[in-house]
Amino acid sequence: MSAGTVNYAQTRSFLIDTTKCTGCRGCQVACKQWNQLKAEKTTFFSGEGYQNPPQMSEYTFTRVKFKDYEKHGQNEFAFYKEMCMHCNEPACASVCPVGAFHKTPEGPVVYDSKKCIGCRFCMVACPFGVPKYEWSKAFPLVKKCTGCYSRVKAGLEPACATACPTAITYGSRDEMLKEASRRIAAKPERYYKTIYGKEEAGGTGVLYLTQQPLDELGFKKITKRPLPSYTWQALRLVPGIFLTVGGTLSAISWFQHRKDRIRKEEEGMQEKDK
């Protein structure tokens, strides 16, 4: 859960400027290499666009999505890199019964495979559809982008950010937000005026700049409220309800049985009177 110690302004964050992305997929390859992920066998045109593989999966933590659109009668391409958003208040961490996920003070949301019992609630909860499952295994685990936590802890940048020639900037969330606003202000004609990830799901560690309206690019519309708060508003009532139900029922039970006892006593008295 949201550890009170995490200062989101200082967490390491990605700024992904899709207007600068060339679609080289260097990040995708770098991620595979760093995380030693198997290649996937794919066929062209297997998904909605031209991208390969068709989805993120247990072998693919990040993937460049291709989107073609028309501008001034011209066919244009947009690319964006899909990955774990490293939410400030991650839904995955909040719902996991054994707390296998946690938000590190540095920023990445990491997964402890030794705790996981494989209930897949994290997959149901994540609004961005990020955690993937090892469907190929008899005793599967969850897989997702680690934010290259081991590199970040060592003072390096994530593999994908290092590999990217143009589009990914990496730094504190505060700086990345400032940088994003600066870019929008400097070239208003170039950017759609929203920073995706600034407020989505209560704020994320991955920020996107786009040229197209977000929904046209396939960015999901996501609530601005931190997701854990939705379940917590019900769960925090649990102890109270537990005690209330117990207290009420005990009272009812005592009362109902008292009526019975009194009736019995009265009957007993009457018997004696006779």
Added chain:
Amino acid sequence: MTAARIIMNEIKGYHRFIKLMMVLVGMGALSAMIRFIFGLGVTTNLNDTYPWGLWISFDVVTAVPLAAGAFTIGVVAHVCHIKKLEPLVRPAIVTGFLGYSLVCIGLLLDLGQPQRGINVLRYWNVHSPMFEVSMCVMAYTTVLTLEFLHPVSEKFGWHIPLRLLRTLEIPFAILAAMISTLHQSTLGTFFLIAVDKLHNLWYNPLLPLQFWLSAIFTGLSIVIFEASLVHKYMGQPDESELLATLTRIIPWVMGVYIVVKLYALLFLRHGPLFDRPVLTALFATEMIVGVFMPFSLYLGKRIKTDKRLQLRAASMVIFGLVLNRFNVSMFGMEQANQQIYVPSLLESLVTIGIIAAHILFFVLIAKYFPIFEHHPEATDYTIPDRFRKVGRPGEGHGSPSEA
């Protein structure tokens, strides 16, 4: 050898229906083994888009409220002290006990790392609804097992546990209601995290309350359903007079449910309601067949005396609940233009096996243990019991205590 022969002979005497159930259970067990050998991915139709399928939707989310008869009737009979309902309590406890045991099996099957299930006790995350439900299910299964020990001890004449259990009857009924309130409602909390996934026809902050209320009236309807069937097919006494008491309680709970549901629908939703025709149809079916029709049946006068009407209303409620839980956990979660999840043969066989196991074990328990012969007028209910007064008349004194 002889023991095996005795068992074989017993089985030979069973009704064809029971034998069919045994075959289904066997097939379910086999399918479960196949799942463990080859893994979830190969044997089920689950994938990254549908991480939860039939086993969560039916074996867990639906089976838990269907097993709610035990705690609801416990409250009505013991806590509210409506003594005449006593005969309904034991069958309901057996159903609940079986239901929850099978929920545990369903959960273990669905877990990717079942051998680590115990981690729930080691690493607590109180923010997780799943944590809460697993704790409650474990606690409640324990309570139900203890309650189920009651007929078992009676059968074998264990006096001391029997006396202890009898003293604990009311505390257990209250504890059962406390735990059930939590996990029945928390199953609804599960889906509160799916803000942008679950359709607005079902998503609203009052979902936990709705889950709890519907579990209560379904639990009571299950008691009616079961008593009617047991009367019809197992030659047990007709309880329709007792059931009439229940038909007076149910419409109150249903009424509250309808109010809560309408209020949530009108004032608490996040977006459009009727943009997906298929979901609208599912919602309408759930509400009309599963709620409004039985509600009006329960309100009518005839249901107090008409057995067939009682069974019909109860069946509708159960149908409505099953559809509701599937709507929330499966259909309503499917996004527009996504491929559709259909359970694999193996998944279906396991679920069928679990249902068959429930019926089978119920019939067998009813055959060998005093589940129905338990009428309060026949038993001494004073608490605490005087020494060795418990047990079948004439046997209490002098027989060696096996406790």
